[in-house]
Amino acid sequence: MEQKFTVVFEFPNGETEEVAVGEDEHILPAARRAGLVLPSLCEQGWDLACAVRVVEGRWDNGDARRYFPEDERAGFALICTAKPLSDMRVRTHQTAAMRGERDEHGLPSPRGS
Numbered sequence: 455m456e457q458k459f460t461v462v463f464e465f466p467n468g469e470t471e472e473v474a475v476g477e478d479e480h481i482l483p484a485a486r487r488a489g490l491v492l493p494s495l496c497e498q499g500w501d502l503a504c505a506v507r508v509v510e511g512r513w514d515n516g517d518a519r520r521y522f523p524e525d526e527r528a529g530f531a532l533i534c535t536a537k538p539l540s541d542m543r544v545r546t547h548q549t550a551a552m553r554g555e556r557d558e559h560g561l562p563s564p565r566g567s
Contacts, residue, residue: 459538463490464509464545480517481533481542492533492546499535501564505552506531511542520562528555 457477463485464470475484482504485492495503499518508529515521517535525531530552531544556563 459511460541461485461511461538462541462543463492463506464543466547475538477537477539479537481513481531481536481538481544485533493549494534497534499532502532502549502552502556504532504534505548506533506544506546507548507551509543509545511544512539513537513542514539522556522559522561524555524559524561525552528552530555 458474459477461473461475461481462470463473471490473485473488473490475481482492482494482497493503495501499515500520508531513531513536515526515531515536518532521532530548553563
């Protein structure tokens with residue numbers, strides 16, 4: 455039986471929503487299935503449109519096409535390719551913040567998202 459984790463989404467307007475996400479499931483599709491509307495573009499872990507800041511929990515972004523150790527250390531996840539490893543709490547709409555963090559480290563940060 456697949457384990458399910460609870461991911462709590464914190465939106466910019468202060469609202470929160472909880473979504474159950476399977477251990478082998480990417481977070482973004484589970485959120486959409488639950489009716490959440492979240493930003494995304496490439497859905498391959500390349501651009502930063504789906505970036506979130508992880509407040510609590512652990513995740514695996516190993517399916518992303520471009521994700522750096524610095525991203526994880528700064529607490530950013532790309533939920534189109536991230537899988538939960540525990541219950542999580544995330545802040546949505548973090549594209550600009552993640553881009554700024556990458557710029558500080560001289561890492562690629564697409565400008566089209």
